[in-house]
């Protein structure tokens with residue numbers, strides 16, 4: 001048996017996903033799954049989605065279970081994930097449960113074929129409508145619950161249902177008061193009614209399919225990460241010059257001041273983290289933007305001429321605005 005914790009990054013990247021000696025039993029992940037099952041049980045649901053390891057978070061069509069990314073099953077792989085992608089999605093118990101409640105929503109939907117109900121279609125829209133390449137969320141909308149970042153409920157009717165289920169199922173949710181006066185409350189009430197009808201009922205869909213189970217994936221970790229980084233590559237062309245010239249100086253009298261590129265590089269990590277938290281966009285995508293900013297600062301030979309905190313604050317705003325422009329014009333996360 002390979003000891004992953006003793007392997008170097010290079011060695012790990014050469015492994016095929018199917019070769020990873022992983023299982024959920026006995027890991028921290030197992031406790032988190034038990035917690036999810038306990039939450040469903042508290043609501044009287046007999047149904048427990050089956051769960052397996054794969055490349056990403058996802059619930060396949062017509063399967064009453066979901067996949068969890070392999071890196072959550074071993075701390076060494078979580079560390080590699082952070083190094084490759086700058087963040088570990090679902091890495092904390094809180095985040096992991098948040099995503100699992102969403103996936104459980106898809107699984108329940110599939111288990112009882114809820115999307116075939118008229119009322120579902122009236123409230124959420126057509127489950128079979130095409131998934132968009134990207135979506136333009138309206139941050140002000142009260143028609144949708146707020147759960148995963150980036151107003152994800154607005155991405156597709158199936159996501160809207162999954163998000164609504166996730167809000168409903170979370171222990172101590174207080175959704176009735178939280179969403180009072182919001183049109184989204186009708187969706188929550190629908191979920192509440194349907195789930196009370198399903199109490200103790202066996203699922204209709206008996207499938208135990210494990211689509212893209214880790215043991216079937218022959219690509220190497222190196223290839224896996226190359227593809228993921230490609231996926232998060234910027235899909236909008238940020239134009240920074242105007243912002244950069246407001247934040248930094250191109251005047252020759254400031255030429256002995258510290259370089260703007262150096263300033264950005266020193267604050268890169270913290271800025272990416274803060275913007276990712278505020279917008280729900282993957283840190284890798286934001287980091288790419290910073291990297292382009294650094295290049296532009298060098299080309300324009302920009303210098304720092306304001307106080308450190310003031311400069312940092314301006315950068316944070318500029319990056320957030322650029323990121324939100326990206327969300328509106330063509331960013332897409334992997335659909336969960």
Ligand SMILES: [Zn+2]
Pocket residue numbers: 102103106158159162335336
């Ligand atoms: Zn989803």
